[in-house]
Amino acid sequence: MNATTKFAGFALGLAAVFGIALATGAAIGPEPAEPAHDSTAHEDGAAPLGSHSDDIPGGMMATDRGYTLRLDTTQTTAAPNVPLRFRILNQDGAPVTRYVRSHDKDLHLIVVRRDMAAFQHVHPVLDGNGTWSVPLDLTRSGDYRVFADFTPEGGDNLTLGADLRVAGGYDPQPLPPAAMTSTVGGYTGTLGGSVIPGQASRVTVSMHRDGKPVTDLQPYLGAYGHLVALRAADLAYLHVHPDGHPGDSVTAPGPTITFYVTAPSAGDYRLFLDFQHEDVVRTAEFTLTVAPHATAPAGEPTHTGQTSPQPVPSGHGH
The missing domain is CATH 2.60.40.1930 (Macroglobulin (MG2) domain)
Structure with missing residues (x-):
């Protein structure tokens, strides 16, 4: 999955701030009966074949x-x-x-x-x-x-x-409240870093088990973490991958997984982080909120691709 890697961050002592590079979505409609061959937009939300609108996020169209x-x-x-x-x-x-x-x-x-x-x-x-x-x-x-x-x-x-x-009987559930940590099967993931909407920023997820750092994460699908993020309002989709690759000289197998992410807009997002340890794949789930005018705390630079990223706090103690 070659989707652009993007993620979220936190302000000191306050609620988590996070964002995903997802542009404004379109309404979702029924599936097209057959692939269309005209050059006009479709009422069902599918784009004409051979065309693509860059401002429509992934997963919005069939x-x-x-x-x-x-x-x-x-x-x-x-x-x-x-x-x-x-x-x-x-x-x-x-x-x-x-x-x-x-x-x-x-x-x-x-x-x-x-x-x-x-x-x-x-x-x-x-x-x-x-x-x-x-x-x-x-x-x-x-x-x-x-x-x-x-x-x-x-x-x-x-x-x-x-x-x-x-x-069958459907009992829809409310979106869980925003939180900087997620716990599954004795493992806790903690988010760190900060995001400015419209800029690629460095964000981390630190994994601990029973209060101790996990330093022997196993590769899963070619990475130490595999993240899917969905915008709560419309299920706009972004697949996110961490920075680095297992086996290279700079990517450690935990406890911290690093992502580069961009948030173009405010809103709530649901994140699903797959990670593997002791031959078991688990999924940590987060709800995160992007603030309308997030700013990076002093000393936490964003990454533009022109300079080397600098370390950011892991988010512990917040």
């Missing part, structure tokens, strides 16, 4: 730049092991069968309930005819958004989105 995400079914019933099948179609309506591998996989599938109370990051299997398949845990009914993050051979990285409805 069709973009000549490719369409097509689910075999858009409605199912709640169950713990539901098979999902889908295809990526090119502008001629033919299934795509050749992809560029990114972070150890040809395609990453993110499935999240619209209230973000249920999240899965899975990796489907592709058959010879261009159909992807994967079992999903859909025990919790409700409306879901399915995101396919991939790079077709000869094309650009794309994130396409489609709606999946899971029948």
Whole structure:
């Protein structure tokens, strides 16, 4: 996944401040019946084939730049092991069968309930005819958004989105309050750094278990941390990756994972951080809020790509 890496930060003694490089989204509508071939915008939210609007964030459209995400079914019933099948179609309506591998996989599938109370990051299997398949845990009914993050051979990285409805009683949950820490299975992730909207900034996540730093994180999908961020208002999607790579001379296996992130706007975001330790992948979840006019505290420079990034506080003690 070659999406631009971007993330959030904190002000001293106050609530967490965070942001993601997600521009203003468009309304999400039904899936297109077939890939369109005209040159005008579609009422269903899909862009004309061969076109792309840079101000529309990933996952908002089922069709973009000549490719369409097509689910075999858009409605199912709640169950713990539901098979999902889908295809990526090119502008001629033919299934795509050749992809560029990114972070150890040809395609990453993110499935999240619209209230973000249920999240899965899975990796489907592709058959010879261009159909992807994967079992999903859909025990919790409700409306879901399915995101396919991939790079077709000869094309650009794309994130396409489609709606999946899971029948049954739906009890939507409120967005959890913003917090600078997240705890899962005895592990605690703590966010550090600060973000100025519109600028790439350095932010960290420090992992501890039972109060002790975790210094032997294992690579997962080619990195020590794998972050998916969704804007709460519209589920605009951004896939974020940490700075550095396992095995290089400067990237340590914990406790701190570093990201470079940009926040163009204020708002609430839900973050899902996958990390692996002792052969188990866990997901730490955060709710973070971007302030309308965030400023970096003194001594915490932003990163523009022209100078070397400087260390920022890890956020402990806040």
